Amino acid sequence: MGSTSRFQICCIGAGYVGGPTMAIIAKKCPTIDVTVVDISQRRIDAWNSEADLPIYEPGLKEAVMNTRGKNLFFSTDIDGAIEKAHMIFVAVNTPTKKDGLGAGRAADLTYWELAARRIAKVAKSPKIIVEKSTVPIKTAEAILTVLNASGKTRFQVLSNPEFLAEGTAVRDLESPDRILIGGNLKDEDGTAAVEKLVDIYSHWVPRERIITTNVWSSELSKLVANFFLAQRVSSINAVSALCESSGADVDEVSTAVGLDSRIGSKFLKASVGFGGSCFQKDILNLVYLSESMGLKDIAEYFHWVVKMNDLQKERFVSRIIHGLFNTVTGKRIAILGFAFKKDTGDTRESAAISVCQRLVDERAHLDIYDPKVEESQIWQDISTASKMDRLELEKLIHISSSPYGAAQGSHALVVCTEWDEFQDLDFEKILSIMEKPAFIFDGRNILNHEYLRKLGFVVYAIGKPLDPRLNVV
Numbered sequence: 001m002g003s004t005s006r007f008q009i010c011c012i013g014a015g016y017v018g019g020p021t022m023a024i025i026a027k028k029c030p031t032i033d034v035t036v037v038d039i040s041q042r043r044i045d046a047w048n049s050e051a052d053l054p055i056y057e058p059g060l061k062e063a064v065m066n067t068r069g070k071n072l073f074f075s076t077d078i079d080g081a082i083e084k085a086h087m088i089f090v091a092v093n094t095p096t097k098k099d100g101l102g103a104g105r106a107a108d109l110t111y112w113e114l115a116a117r118r119i120a121k122v123a124k125s126p127k128i129i130v131e132k133s134t135v136p137i138k139t140a141e142a143i144l145t146v147l148n149a150s151g152k153t154r155f156q157v158l159s160n161p162e163f164l165a166e167g168t169a170v171r172d173l174e175s176p177d178r179i180l181i182g183g184n185l186k187d188e189d190g191t192a193a194v195e196k197l198v199d200i201y202s203h204w205v206p207r208e209r210i211i212t213t214n215v216w217s218s219e220l221s222k223l224v225a226n227f228f229l230a231q232r233v234s235s236i237n238a239v240s241a242l243c244e245s246s247g248a249d250v251d252e253v254s255t256a257v258g259l260d261s262r263i264g265s266k267f268l269k270a271s272v273g274f275g276g277s278c279f280q281k282d283i284l285n286l287v288y289l290s291e292s293m294g295l296k297d298i299a300e301y302f303h304w305v306v307k308m309n310d311l312q313k314e315r316f317v318s319r320i321i322h323g324l325f326n327t328v329t330g331k332r333i334a335i336l337g338f339a340f341k342k343d344t345g346d347t348r349e350s351a352a353i354s355v356c357q358r359l360v361d362e363r364a365h366l367d368i369y370d371p372k373v374e375e376s377q378i379w380q381d382i383s384t385a386s387k388m389d390r391l392e393l394e395k396l397i398h399i400s401s402s403p404y405g406a407a408q409g410s411h412a413l414v415v416c417t418e419w420d421e422f423q424d425l426d427f428e429k430i431l432s433i434m435e436k437p438a439f440i441f442d443g444r445n446i447l448n449h450e451y452l453r454k455l456g457f458v459v460y461a462i463g464k465p466l467d468p469r470l471n472v473v
Contacts, residue, residue, distance in 0.1 A: 006071075007032045009200075010085035012115045014038035014047055014074060016169075016277065016346065017132055017162050018091030019055055023063040024173040026072035028204040035073045035081045047074040056345045056372050059170035082122045087196065089160075090115050091132040096281050105288035107135060107281070109142075116143045120150035128193045131159045134222055134282060137289065140182075140215045156193035158183045159215045161222030166276060167343030179210045182218025223289075226282040227302060232267035233274045234308035240270040240463030241315060250463025251445065270463040272416060272443030273312045275340030275349040280306055313351050317358040319460050320441050323470045324412060328364035332435070334406040337417020337444075338370035338378055345372040347381050351443065352416035357385040360396050367398045367406040371419060375399045404430065412439035418446045431455055437469070 009025065011018045014036045026034040038044055046054035048068070053061055064072065075081060082088060092111035097103050112133060119129065129147065131140060140157040147155040159182035164172045179201045184190025198210050213221070236254055243250040250270045258265030274280075283306050290299035321328055340350035347353065356366055360382070368378055378399055383390055400406040403422065407413055407430045415422060423446055431438055440452055442461045449459045458469045 007087075008085045009034045009087050009089065010081040011036045011089040011091055011132070012038075012078065012082075012119075013089075013091035013093070013133070014040070014043050014054075015091065015093065016055055016166065017164065018089065019047060019053075020057055020060055020063075020164070020169045020173060021091065021132065021162065022089070023060060023067065023072060024170065025200065026067040026070075027063050028174075029200060030067075030071055032200065033071050033073070034067075035075055035085070037075050037078045037081045039076065039078070041076050044074045044076050056343075057167070057169045058343055063170060078118065079122045082119055082127075083124065085127065087128040087130060087200075088119060089130045089132045094133045094135055094281075096284055102288050102292075105284040105291075107285050107288075109135065109139065112139065112143065113146060116146045119155075120147045120152070123150070123153050123155075126154045127156075128196060129155055129157045130197065131157065131219070132162060134161060134278060134285075135159075135219060137216050137219045137223075139219060154189070156183065156190055157215070158193055158197055159218035160197060161218060163222070163225060166346050167341055174204070176205060176209065179205050180213065180218050180221060181210065182213045182215040185212065185214060223282045223286050226278050227286055227305065229267050230274055230279040230283055230309070231305050233269075233271070233279075234305045234312070236268045236270050237273065237312040237462075238308055240312075243463040244466055247465045249465065253463075270445060271312075271351070271418075272316045272355065272462065273309045273351040275351050276346065277348040280309070280349050310354075313354045314358070316351075316441070316443055316462065317355055319470075320355075320359070320412065320414060320439075321362060323439055323441070323458070323460055328359060328362045328411075330363065330365065331412070332365045332367060332410040333359060334400075334403070334410040334413045335366055335368040336370075336403055336406065336413060336415045336422055337419055338368055338373045338381075339417050339419075342417055342419045345374070345377070347373055347377055350381070350416070353381045353385050355414065355416055355443070356382055356397075360386055360388065360393065363396065365396055365398075367400050367408075367410060369400045369403050369406040370417065371421060404433070408433045409435060411435045412441060414441045415443050415446065418444040422446060423448075427452060427455055427457070431457060 009032055011022045018036055022034045022036045043054050092115050094107045094109060094112060097106045097108040140159055144157045161180055181194055181197050183194035194212050201210055239253060240250040254268040257263055258268050283302055286302045287299045324331060335356060338352045339345055339347055359366060382393060386393060403425055437458050439458045445461050449461050452459050459467050460470055
């Protein structure tokens with residue numbers, strides 16, 4: 001590992017946030033040593049391998065390979081990294097609680113607290129602790145209590161939420177809209193800690209893009225940012241239902257609305273629904289936070305963004321079932337895409353999981369293809385979502401290595417992820433190997449629908465005028 005005379009950063013958690021963030025810090029700050037630690041030997045081995053990294057992000061492998069072994073290190077020696085670090089980022093998972101008080105809404109901070117207790121146990125010199133995980137407001141205050149209870153040394157806790165979009169994480173890290181740092185700005189040591197983190201980001205981020213606030217504003221801003229983005233998706237998806245019933249075109253509507261400079265065009269793309277690790281989790285966190293403060297009407301307002309997302313997925317599945325003459329039992333359906341969005345292998349809260357689960361419940365036979373998601377991950381996600389056991393599922397689900405293999409003998413093609421390669425498929429070939437009439441349900445509105453109709457497909461596209469040949473209920 002690097003020299004202890006240099007400034008040392010440790011990151012606890014080698015996942016989707018910790019790995020890419022530390023790789024870019026190491027790339028942009030060659031005089032700083034960065035060590036990423038995790039309890040999973042398998043994950044650390046993957047980060048240290050010459051083959052594929054445990055996370056797929058465009059540009060990430062190049063960043064890791066150019067710094068690994070120089071000033072970027074991956075290790076399972078958590079205590080050793082904590083002891084020598086001057087600054088410790090905590091990027092552990094904070095999922096939604098499944099049991100107990102706040103189940104289904106509140107964030108589960110078990111891993112965060114375990115990390116804090118380990119830091120408190122090991123640390124013998126002052127440390128700056130940086131919240132990188134998405135956490136509820138007031139978490140820093142609670143964690144500082146745990147840290148200070150050790151009595152061994154002094155700590156400063158900063159909030160530095162990530163605003164990364166999977167698929168563009170490296171670009172977002174290298175050229176961020178803003179860097180947000182929250183700390184105790186009323187305290188001399190707190191201000192010094194904030195400035196230390198500001199100095200690190202200033203290696204490549206213009207100072208005017210680095211915002212400093214109090215800790216609670218920073219923690220809340222992350223949750224609110226994701227709420228606003230998700231709200232836009234749910235809003236345009238609500239409009240898509242109206243478009244289908246009226247004959248309007250949702251893309252034309254979103255273009256017209258998005259040209260208003262007060263609104264803008266981003267996140268106004270109708271689809272089968274949003275996914276990913278943050279949107280739903282963070283909104284449910286806001287729901288719980290509002291309820292705990294007695295703001296029931298506010299909580300319900302936040303909750304409807306998630307409810308609308310669930311309704312959109314259900315509406316999409318209903319279109320598939322009704323379109324295929326009110327039954328999909330025994331019919332073969334090709335699922336194109338399983339990741340929650342293109343350019344990532346992440347499937348957390350992917351709309352494809354819900355779509356597949358509902359179709360399997362109807363006893364459809366699914367053939368799934370995704371260019372980046374591992375077969376084992378697909379099985380894990382569907383097994384977790386379904387009430388059926390693995391043996392039952394294997395009778396209904398097959399995972400293909402190509403889109404053409406998935407389409408072979410299918411009654412319908414269902415696009416669940418907007419992978420670029422799906423736009424370039426040979427649809428004449430696909431039509432020739434499908435059952436007739438051949439249906440396409442475009443859950444991302446990425447295909448050339450008029451061209452497909454001319455070829456002979458029956459096409460359903462979200463928020464578009466309905467194909468007259470589609471069985472509509």
